[in-house]
Amino acid sequence: MFLDLVDSHGSAILGMLRRLCGNAHDADDVFQETAIRVWRNLSSRPRLRNPRGWLVTIAYRCFLDHRGRRSEQRGLEESPDHRLRGPEDQAEQREDCSRLNAAVDGLPEPVRQVVALHYTGGLTLEETARVLGIAVGTVKSRLNSALEKLRSVLQ
Numbered sequence: 001m002f003l004d005l006v007d008s009h010g011s012a013i014l015g016m017l018r019r020l021c022g023n024a025h026d027a028d029d030v031f032q033e034t035a036i037r038v039w040r041n042l043s044s045r046p047r048l049r050n051p052r053g054w055l056v057t058i059a060y061r062c063f064l065d066h067r068g069r070r071s072e073q074r075g076l077e078e079s080p081d082h083r084l085r086g087p088e089d090q091a092e093q094r095e096d097c098s099r100l101n102a103a104v105d106g107l108p109e110p111v112r113q114v115v116a117l118h119y120t121g122g123l124t125l126e127e128t129a130r131v132l133g134i135a136v137g138t139v140k141s142r143l144n145s146a147l148e149k150l151r152s153v154l155q
Contacts, residue, residue, distance in 0.1 A: 001042060002038065002039055002042055005038065005042075005051055005055060006035065006038075008051070008052075009051065009052050009055050010031075012052070012120070012121060012122050013031065013034065013055055013056065013059045013121065014027060014028075014031050015120045015121075016056065016059065016060075016116050016117065016120040016121035016122075017030045017031055017034075017059055017063060018120075019104065019112075019115070019116040019120045020060070020063045020112075020113065020116045021063065021066070021067075022105070026066065029066065030059065030062045030063050030066045031059070033062045033065070033066065034055070034058050034059040034062045037058050037061075037062060038055060038058055041058075050127070052121075052122060052123075053123060053124075053127045056117060056121040056122070056123050056127070056131065057127075057130075057131050059121070060113075060117060060121075060131050060132075099154060100150075100154065103149070103150050103153040103154055104150070106149075106153065107146055107149060107150075110142060111142045111145055111146045111149075112146075113132065114128060114132065114139055114142040114143055114146065115142075115143065115146045117131055117132070118139070118143060125139050125140060125143075
């Protein structure tokens with residue numbers, strides 16, 4: 001069951017953590033802590049109705065713990081995409097990735113968290129609201145604000 005969860009949702013969780021942490025190294029550390037907590041608590045869960053939501057919630061709480069221990073925030077690292085065909089495509093992808101990462105980095109932290117949980121983590125609006133302890137309307141408002149800001153910056 002544990003391996004099935006990690007195989008099914010691990011890459012999405014790691015992607016979300018990279019967005020939240022701001023770099024791959026910290027995201028890997030938080031992902032490992034998430035895996036440990038999942039392993040410890042899996043037996044206490046008789047049946048998971050939403051395994052991804054459960055994992056994202058644990059990962060987000062691990063991120064908050066990690067952030068509390070580590071005050072500095074570094075820029076996002078680019079993740080390589082091996083599906084690209086040539087150096088020109090890779091250079092263009094890196095440039096686009098850098099622009100997007102800088103734009104997301106420029107979002108206020110509460111907005112960036114909603115973006116990471118909803119878009120990268122794949123949580124529904126309701127799940128995102130529950131994880132953050134805010135109203136669904138606030139999640140919608142923050143997502144709208146993020147999209148407007150990103151559109152204006154990336155045009």
